[in-house]
Amino acid sequence: xxxxxxxxxxxxxxxxxxDNHNTYVHxxxxxxxxxxxxxxxxxxxxxxxxxxxxxxxKKKEIAMALKVCARCTLCADSCxxxxxxxxxxxxMPSHKFITSLGVIYKKKGKVTxxxxxxxxxxxxxxxxxxxxxxxxxxxxxxxxxALGRRILRSQGIYHLYSVPESISHD
Amino acid sequence: xxxIKEKKFEEIVDSIEGFKKIxxxxxxxxxxxxxxxxxxxxxxxxxxxxLFFKSETSSRTARGYTIERQCxxxxxxxxxxxxxxFDAVLSMACGAGSQYMAEIYPGIPVFPAVNTIAIGIDRExxxxxxxxxxxxxxxxxxxxxxxxxxxxxxxxxxxxxxxxNKGSCEIDSNIPCAWVDIYNRLKAQDRLGNIMKxxxxxxxxxxxxxxVVQKR
Ligand code: SF4
Ligand code: SF4
Ligand code: SF4
Numbered sequence: 001x002x003x004x005x006x007x008x009x010x011x012x013x014x015x016x017x018x019d020n021h022n023t024y025v026h027x028x029x030x031x032x033x034x035x036x037x038x039x040x041x042x043x044x045x046x047x048x049x050x051x052x053x054x055x056x057x058k059k060k061e062i063a064m065a066l067k068v069c070a071r072c073t074l075c076a077d078s079c080x081x082x083x084x085x086x087x088x089x090x091x092m093p094s095h096k097f098i099t100s101l102g103v104i105y106k107k108k109g110k111v112t113x114x115x116x117x118x119x120x121x122x123x124x125x126x127x128x129x130x131x132x133x134x135x136x137x138x139x140x141x142x143x144x145x146a147l148g149r150r151i152l153r154s155q156g157i158y159h160l161y162s163v164p165e166s167i168s169h170d
Numbered sequence: 171x172x173x174i175k176e177k178k179f180e181e182i183v184d185s186i187e188g189f190k191k192i193x194x195x196x197x198x199x200x201x202x203x204x205x206x207x208x209x210x211x212x213x214x215x216x217x218x219x220x221l222f223f224k225s226e227t228s229s230r231t232a233r234g235y236t237i238e239r240q241c242x243x244x245x246x247x248x249x250x251x252x253x254x255x256f257d258a259v260l261s262m263a264c265g266a267g268s269q270y271m272a273e274i275y276p277g278i279p280v281f282p283a284v285n286t287i288a289i290g291i292d293r294e295x296x297x298x299x300x301x302x303x304x305x306x307x308x309x310x311x312x313x314x315x316x317x318x319x320x321x322x323x324x325x326x327x328x329x330x331x332x333x334x335n336k337g338s339c340e341i342d343s344n345i346p347c348a349w350v351d352i353y354n355r356l357k358a359q360d361r362l363g364n365i366m367k368x369x370x371x372x373x374x375x376x377x378x379x380x381x382v383v384q385k386r
Contacts, residue, residue: 161202161205
């Protein structure tokens with residue numbers, strides 16, 4: 001398995017669909033009024049190769065984290081969002097990386113668009129990447145969550161702040 | 171959060187003159203929240219730069235990439251594997267982020283593609299209002315929750331000045347006088363005593379960059 005990153009893939013990956021100049025600029029001029037969270041998705045498919053290129057770069061760290069996490073829930077209380085969201089398990093730092101990056105990794109990048117869209121909520125709405133969570137076993141959870149975001153970004157999936165949202169506790 | 175605004179395209183183009191391979195680096199933090207420098211904006215700037223390069227018939231290229239923060243090494247690290255492929259970086263983060271990028275990569279010129287405008291609030295999507303100038307010695311506890319440093323044109327701690335004009339500031343009748351607001355709010359809360367004592371002015375001299383170390 002190649003462990004050195006494919007730089008071009010990395011850089012190209014976030015440019016998926018960037019040649020579609022007109023559409024993109026038009027979207028901008030159209031003001032984001034008509035946007036919904038999904039308009040950023042440039043093509044309706046997932047590129048497993050791109051995802052795997054990123055996964056391979058951090059293979060060791062991901063595998064180690066998934067192996068080492070004892071589900072002890074000690075990281076839970078270090079997350080202010082978890083504490084302020086009535087301790088809903090979905091906000092637990094470990095839960096967040098296991099159900100996002102963990103799933104992508106276990107499925108070897110073979111995830112569907114729907115799965116990635118679902119993970120977007122976990123990775124953006126349930127974590128602000130404040131980097132304050134603490135794992136007694138030394139797992140760097142925010143870095144793993146950021147990696148999850150990076151994979152989603154590579155597929156053109158990220159949270160759109162231009163779309164109004166009712167304040168929810170989901 | 172920090173509010174930023176993209177610089178004029180001409181200024182951006184000027185700043186990177188002579189550089190061939192440009193990395194347009196978005197920031198997924200505040201810059202993204204205020205719709206000024208996230209992935210969408212970085213990709214858009216990239217498209218416009220590439221169109222411009224094409225019109226120049228040059229072989230220059232711009233590439234877009236967005237990391238979660240440019241003010242934290244844990245997230246900047248992601249760029250170290252490919253940043254040397256570029257001759258210059260156009261950072262879409264705030265001044266703190268772009269300076270940190272420059273510090274981490276001493277050999278690569280980093281140019282700001284945005285202006286850092288304010289610490290502010292979200293009035294509505296796309297509309298942001300400055301509320302704080304990070305003076306380092308917050309007084310809004312005495313001024314009814316209205317910042318005189320940010321809102322008063324003269325930054326007075328013992329206002330209003332003689333120019334206050336029927337609730338407006340003397341520099342512009344469309345700008346409400348901060349001190350009238352301070353007075354009204356404190357009066358409504360029966361706290362006028364808060365502004366009866368003369369408050370010494372802020373020590374602005376000899377300011378050096380501030381570092382925050384929280385002790386707990
Ligand atoms: S980085 Fe995310 S998971 Fe960790 S404490 Fe902050 S909000 Fe919680
Ligand atoms: S680099 Fe600046 S804009 Fe980006 S997250 Fe940090 S403070 Fe906010
Ligand atoms: S007085 Fe104003 S500028 Fe100073 S910290 Fe308070 S809100 Fe910010």
